[in-house]
Amino acid sequence: MRLLVTxxxxxxxxxxxxxxxxxxxxxxxxxxxxxPVVEDGIPVTDPLIIAKCSxxxxxxEKGNLTRISxxxxxxxxxxxxxxxxxxxxxxxxxxxxxxxxVKSLSATHGLAPxxxxxxxxxxxxxxxDEEFPNDTVREACAACHPxxxxxxxxxxxxxxxxLVNMHRGYFIVSEQSFRGRGAMAAAAGxxxxxxxxxxxxxxPVDARPPSDQAVEYLARxxxxxxxxxxxxxxxxxxxxxxxxxxxxxxxxxxxxxxxxMAIEPGASEDEFTTNVKLTYLKDGSxxxxxxxxxxxxGYSWRGRSTTKNATEPSAQKAGxxxxxxxxxxxxxxxxxxxxxxxxxxxxxxxxxxVTLHRANDGVTVMGTDLSMIKTGSSAQKIKIYGDNFxxxxxxDIDFGTGVTVKRIVEQTAQQAVVELDxxxxxxxxxxxxxxxxxxxxxxxxxxxxxxxxxxxxxxxxARLGGVKFPKGYQQFEAxxxxxxxxGKLNTPDDVELGRVDAEWSLEEFYAVFGDDxxxxxxxxxxxxxxxxxxxxxxxxxxxxxxxYGDVWAVATYKGAQDKEGKPLTARSYLVVAxxxxxxxxxxxxxx
Amino acid sequence: xxxxRAVNHKARRIQEHIENDVVAMQGPPTPAGQRPHVxxxxxxxxxxxxxxxxxxxxxxxxxxxxxxxxxxxISCYWPAQVPDHMNNYxxxxxxxxxxxxxxxxxxxxxx
Numbered sequence: 001m002r003l004l005v006t007x008x009x010x011x012x013x014x015x016x017x018x019x020x021x022x023x024x025x026x027x028x029x030x031x032x033x034x035x036p037v038v039e040d041g042i043p044v045t046d047p048l049i050i051a052k053c054s055x056x057x058x059x060x061e062k063g064n065l066t067r068i069s070x071x072x073x074x075x076x077x078x079x080x081x082x083x084x085x086x087x088x089x090x091x092x093x094x095x096x097x098x099x100x101x102v103k104s105l106s107a108t109h110g111l112a113p114x115x116x117x118x119x120x121x122x123x124x125x126x127x128x129d130e131e132f133p134n135d136t137v138r139e140a141c142a143a144c145h146p147x148x149x150x151x152x153x154x155x156x157x158x159x160x161x162x163l164v165n166m167h168r169g170y171f172i173v174s175e176q177s178f179r180g181r182g183a184m185a186a187a188a189g190x191x192x193x194x195x196x197x198x199x200x201x202x203x204p205v206d207a208r209p210p211s212d213q214a215v216e217y218l219a220r221x222x223x224x225x226x227x228x229x230x231x232x233x234x235x236x237x238x239x240x241x242x243x244x245x246x247x248x249x250x251x252x253x254x255x256x257x258x259x260x261m262a263i264e265p266g267a268s269e270d271e272f273t274t275n276v277k278l279t280y281l282k283d284g285s286x287x288x289x290x291x292x293x294x295x296x297x298g299y300s301w302r303g304r305s306t307t308k309n310a311t312e313p314s315a316q317k318a319g320x321x322x323x324x325x326x327x328x329x330x331x332x333x334x335x336x337x338x339x340x341x342x343x344x345x346x347x348x349x350x351x352x353x354v355t356l357h358r359a360n361d362g363v364t365v366m367g368t369d370l371s372m373i374k375t376g377s378s379a380q381k382i383k384i385y386g387d388n389f390x391x392x393x394x395x396d397i398d399f400g401t402g403v404t405v406k407r408i409v410e411q412t413a414q415q416a417v418v419e420l421d422x423x424x425x426x427x428x429x430x431x432x433x434x435x436x437x438x439x440x441x442x443x444x445x446x447x448x449x450x451x452x453x454x455x456x457x458x459x460x461x462a463r464l465g466g467v468k469f470p471k472g473y474q475q476f477e478a479x480x481x482x483x484x485x486x487g488k489l490n491t492p493d494d495v496e497l498g499r500v501d502a503e504w505s506l507e508e509f510y511a512v513f514g515d516d517x518x519x520x521x522x523x524x525x526x527x528x529x530x531x532x533x534x535x536x537x538x539x540x541x542x543x544x545x546x547x548y549g550d551v552w553a554v555a556t557y558k559g560a561q562d563k564e565g566k567p568l569t570a571r572s573y574l575v576v577a578x579x580x581x582x583x584x585x586x587x588x589x590x591x
Numbered sequence: 592x593x594x595x596r597a598v599n600h601k602a603r604r605i606q607e608h609i610e611n612d613v614v615a616m617q618g619p620p621t622p623a624g625q626r627p628h629v630x631x632x633x634x635x636x637x638x639x640x641x642x643x644x645x646x647x648x649x650x651x652x653x654x655x656x657x658x659x660x661x662x663x664x665i666s667c668y669w670p671a672q673v674p675d676h677m678n679n680y681x682x683x684x685x686x687x688x689x690x691x692x693x694x695x696x697x698x699x700x701x702x
Contacts, residue, residue, distance in 0.1 A: 536695065
């Protein structure tokens with residue numbers, strides 16, 4: 001089947017090659033389409049880039065280098081482009097030169113903070129559902145990779161066209177999604193993708209190839225010259241980050257963490273060294289790390305930190321404590337807060353979701369150890385974490401209506417243990433926790449009943465490994481919900497209450513008769529930690545199949561019952577896939 | 592199935608599976624509770640796909656995948672998942688003299 005596809009893929013390419021450029025020019029002449037307007041490029045002034053790149057990327061009289069001057073992207077985007085130049089185009093660079101070029105291009109040809117924020121999940125290695133303008137654009141771009149990859153670039157129209165051509169040349173199978181399955185199948189004489197003739201009266205369908213429609217969309221919404229970039233180019237300044245920062249974070253499987261990061265100046269004005277101390281609120285265990293970081297484009301923190309007390313991933317310790325992790329954060333333009341993900345693991349599947357705030361002289365409230373308190377409870381002990389707590393009285397602390405602070409059990413400048421009474425009729429919902437004028441918004445939920453649970457993430461991907469390739473683990477969590485004021489389940493007013501300890505199991509996802517995936521894919525630990533089996537053919541399985549498969553990850557929570565008096569259950573669809581043989585997205589950062 | 596009764600072995604097997612509906616046997620629309628939701632990063636436009644097949648499950652994939660890995664490499668078939676022989680990674684299988692035995696030696700590629 002693949003041979004066939006390859007054959008009829010090659011045909012149009014050959015035809016195109018024959019037609020060549022002449023055809024395009026002739027077509028333009030015939031229908032009087034004006035030649036495309038050349039947008040203003042962004043000149044390249046760095047002597048190192050000019051020396052290394054202008055051999056191929058010709059410099060014009062305005063200081064523009066071909067291609068480079070009409071593109072902007074993230075540090076990762078530039079890193080990838082440079083690596084491709086080394087791999088395929090004979091570029092020779094020393095590691096220091098490459099780092100300097102990535103820094104320089106990120107500053108002159110980068111993204112504005114508001115352009116980068118929507119695609120931060122891509123460099124943070126989060127798996128999340130993506131939105132597409134339509135299915136055609138989805139097919140053109142996201143058949144092979146997340147569309148965030150394209151959205152991490154801003155280019156002129158001509159550059160987007162050239163990017164399509166680059167794919168056609170270097171990754172020939174992409175032609176299949178660029179032309180569209182329907183069109184390809186029709187060309188091959190029907191098949192399941194062939195479109196039926198439209199019914200009379202239906203609106204006309206955009207018959208252009210998906211690649212053309214994608215270029216139109218990208219050139220419009222991800223153009224080279226934007227107001228956001230013009231504004232940031234003027235506003236960009238050296239990051240002044242030295243000092244003490246307060247961390248509040250969350251690690252799936254281990255819960256909330258808080259801590260501090262001491263940032264000190266590094267080798268240059270955009271480099272820093274860090275010392276981090278983290279405390280897990282659930283069990284009180286601590287971890288210390290030290291690291292280095294670079295800030296690109298005035299706001300893109302990329303760091304790497306290490307520890308000597310590393311532990312391996314396990315069901316008890318989720319991702320364990322990694323010997324090395326990478327940090328990706330978006331620094332707010334006022335340089336008083338940053339947020340992002342610190343990640344590790346064979347597929348970057350483990351991580352802390354972190355928010356950092358610059359420590360100041362005033363009181364700061366970071367959060368509480370519990371994520372929910374029940375109505376009608378009395379003398380409920382709760383720990384509040386923060387910074388610069390003065391000598392507190394009960395009047396200083398506020399959890400909103402219906403929650404009374406009875407007494408302060410003990411306190412230091414960083415934490416306070418208090419006893420709460422919660423009125424039986426207290427309003428259900430998320431509450432701010434405040435100490436004097438300092439507030440932690442939505443820090444804790446008041447609830448009367450856990451009505452249902454959900455498994456997070458609702459769709460998951462693990463990868464077989466452990467012999468030659470790394471295992472791709474998956475941590476699941478059961479998240480409790482309250483029905484909210486409307487009394488109905490699964491509506492927008494439902495209140496998320498935080499994670500609860502559930503019992504975990506795997507269930508078959510029946511895809512074929514005699515489906516046996518559950519026996520082979522791996523094991524589910526008691527804490528919702530899924531460990532995949534080894535990669536490679538398994539002689540014990542029919543047809544020596546790999547251990548891959550798709551199953552349900554099922555959580556059962558016995559602390560509450562549904563309408564029928566049964567324990568609450570929820571499940572998540574888990575695909576256990578084979579290793580990924582190409583890794584595209586190693587992030588940039590200090591080595 | 593209310594008005595039908597299983598009389599032979601095959602029919603009884605079908606009945607056994609009614610409780611847990613078989614997704615691959617369903618035409619659209621698939622029951623909402625059973626419909627797989629494909630994680631980001633899964634490639635599905637080609638049929639079968641790499642991580643999941645066109646129905647969103649793993650039942651229709653090449654078995655075992657190593658049987659097909661070298662072919663995917665030579666024909667440059669899965670550009671985002673398997674290194675391609677033609678342009679980007681001509682030496683990917685250099686450490687793998689006999690593909691049937693040495694497939695584990697082929698390495699991850701960090702571009």
